[in-house]
Amino acid sequence: MVTPPRSRDDLASVPAYRAGRSAPQGAFKLSSNENPFPPLPGVEAAIADAAASVNRYPDFGSSRLLMALAAHLDVDADQIALGTGSVAVLGQVMTAMTGPGDEIVIPWRSFEAYPILAALAGASLVRVPLRDDGTHDLDAMADALTERTRLVMVCTPNNPTGPAVTRRALESFLARVPGDVLVAIDEAYVEFVRDEAAPDALDLALSRTNVIVLRTFSKAYGLAGLRVGYAVGPSTIITELRKAQLPFGVTAMAEQAAIASLGAEAELLRRVEVLVNERSRVRSELRAMEYVTPDAQGNFIWLPLDGKADEFAQAAADGGVVVRPFAGDGVRVTVGEPAANDRWLAVLRDFLGL
Ligand SMILES: Cc1ncc(COP(=O)(O)O)c(C=O)c1O
Structure with missing residues (x-):
């Protein structure tokens, strides 16, 4: 019997990267902290x-x-x-x-x-x-x-x-x-x-x-x-x-x-500002639901959901938004275009029974 080539012994301990799921046709992808704007001018x-x-x-x-x-x-x-x-x-x-x-x-x-x-x-x-x-x-x-x-x-x-x-x-x-x-x-x-x-x-x-x-x-x-x-x-x-x-x-x-x-700095800053304003809007919607989330300084928001992370991610997917669950802990949602953000906020309202 010939022994096949084998990998490093410690490779078994390397965790696999779980990328944000891609979105089916017509759904919004808010699972990888991507930018909703097309490439900058030029x-x-x-x-x-x-x-x-x-x-x-x-x-x-x-x-x-x-x-x-x-x-x-x-x-x-x-x-x-x-x-x-x-x-x-x-x-x-x-x-x-x-x-x-x-x-x-x-x-x-x-x-x-x-x-x-x-x-x-x-x-x-x-x-x-x-x-x-x-x-x-x-x-x-x-x-x-x-x-x-x-x-x-x-x-x-x-x-x-x-x-x-x-x-x-x-x-x-x-x-x-x-x-x-x-x-x-x-x-x-x-x-x-x-x-x-x-x-x-x-x-x-x-x-x-x-x-x-x-x-x-x-x-x-x-x-x-x-x-x-x-x-x-x-x-x-x-x-x-x-x-x-x-x-x-x-x-x-x-x-x-x-x-x-x-070279497109002015447009970059304008777009970042749009996303930052959208982040503030989403966070005030969350506050209106009395749902407490940590401070959000990136282009994403963390929803602490403990054991319900996967369940919420599934509900969001059913509602047409792909988000990123971390099982047993919470869900990360990218700040996207307003329609996408409104879509998952509506799912969350339902999910919380509001
Ligand atoms: C904290 C942090 N660092 C680094 C990266 C890697 O980004 P990239 O390899 O696309 O530059 C990411 C991507 O999600 C990130 O969230």
């Missing part, structure tokens, strides 16, 4: 332009996007690492900075890719429960640091619960983190934040030697389908992240689309 033309040269590999370092981003963020190009979505950059962070025997501290519940990427890196995960209001317990996270900790994730606003960390809490936390432990601040939804107590994480990353910020073109910029994200931080760390990148991952189409999106 983006489709930029993609079509770049499509003409897909017989060639893209520029290895995406140098034009790197320069455009550096100018946009007012940082040096060697302080930015690009990847195929911030989830890939996060994979680079975990692979480059951690390995077997190391610990990664994360808030939980948080972004579902964290446990997967940590397991793929072979590192051990230390999950620190959120507070009841869906915020990070940064004191408990600092208490969880050991001499084996190599990386700490901070997700602000936190997916799926919604609140942002405060500048003050983050600074006190950073004061307790040893210099040889990297803190990665995941700001995938930063453009939607309106909480004035929220930190300027970019400033923290640029003024410290052990902090990086992760951002993406997938959410506010509406380029989820093209896969571009990035990390900003000290050039010493960025150099290490680049070593772990997938060669030629960021395509020329993605690069040109991202550059065009950066």
Whole structure:
């Protein structure tokens, strides 16, 4: 008997990613925190332009996007690492900075890719429960640091619960983190934040030697389908992240689309404002139902439903809206177009017997 090839022993412990369900014809998809607006002006033309040269590999370092981003963020190009979505950059962070025997501290519940990427890196995960209001317990996270900790994730606003960390809490936390432990601040939804107590994480990353910020073109910029994200931080760390990148991952189409999106800043800000206003409207509807939800600083709202999460998700699907249940805990609903939001609010009213 020939023994077939076998995978790594620890692969069995890697949890599978559960993507937001796709929507059947005619239903609204509010399950993946996508942007309901079409691509920004100039983006489709930029993609079509770049499509003409897909017989060639893209520029290895995406140098034009790197320069455009550096100018946009007012940082040096060697302080930015690009990847195929911030989830890939996060994979680079975990692979480059951690390995077997190391610990990664994360808030939980948080972004579902964290446990997967940590397991793929072979590192051990230390999950620190959120507070009841869906915020990070940064004191408990600092208490969880050991001499084996190599990386700490901070997700602000936190997916799926919604609140942002405060500048003050983050600074006190950073004061307790040893210099040889990297803190990665995941700001995938930063453009939607309106909480004035929220930190300027970019400033923290640029003024410290052990902090990086992760951002993406997938959410506010509406380029989820093209896969571009990035990390900003000290050039010493960025150099290490680049070593772990997938060669030629960021395509020329993605690069040109991202550059065009950066050039459409006024329209981007207008659209983000529309979504932020819609988020406020939905939250006041929830308050009118006396249904308490955590602060929502991203383009999504968390509905604490405990054991009824799956049941509500099914009711929403029956009503024509696909949402994202987390069994036994709650449901995350993306802020979409008003008709979509009204649809699930009506389902919720029914569900609560109002
Ligand atoms: C908190 C958080 N970080 C990162 C990502 C990854 O986004 P992308 O890989 O599309 O850039 C997501 C996507 O849902 C997210 O919610």
